[in-house]
Amino acid sequence: MSDHELKQVIEAADRAITEEDFDGLMEFYAEDATLVVRPGLYATGKEQIRKACEAIATHFKNQLKVRQGRMQVIEGGDTALVIMETILETGERESPIVRRATYVFRKSDSGRWLCAVDNSYGTSLLDE
Amino acid sequence: MSDHELKQVIEAADRAITEEDFDGLMEFYAEDATLVVRPGLYATGKEQIRKACEAIATHFKNQLKVRQGRMQVIEGGDTALVIMETILETGERESPIVRRATYVFRKSDSGRWLCAVDNSYGTSLLDE
16 A cells, blocks of 8 residues: 555655645644654644644754655545654764654545644554 | 543453454444454455454454553544554463554544544554
């Protein structure tokens, strides 16, 4: 399922993060989506998510680049679970940070996929 | 978030699996839900899911017992991503199989949570 339409959607969102196009980035989220900023800290709704994304960009001194590796998409009930390697280059470290992320998308009434849960920490949240 | 209402929902589904109450078990799924039977093999819709659950019960010689360990729930956009330890006792092995599962639930119009994606393999699907 690596050629799923969500691959293009996620790649476009990654470009928006790398270019710090936060207006564009917010278009990918459902109104009441939740972003896991870090284990134990969640941002819900576009306003909180945007602030968190801006803070993350500042934290990484505007050097953050995001890209995706292997992916699996499981669709069911107008939602999709995406299991994906997320590769973060921060400029601070020589080797990138690689996480196994879990994203939930839901299909809007217009047929567009919107991100409802953005959890780049995947199942490692259980280590908390 | 371990006291989330979904904890009771999932515990009730686990009881249905252990008791082989497949009629009851199907009540937990959305009509067009997807179950990851094993990496690479998906069952979609209640008819396929029921057949897969019956085959799994037979495979484990009707000795399968399912229970859950630690859990995290992330709600967003009328959906919830559940990250959970799933503990399978099969009767064949002395020690249980422990997986880190990822489940997606969506809230129905009546306010009930229904399982849309049932992936007990979590991010290990990327090892495929």
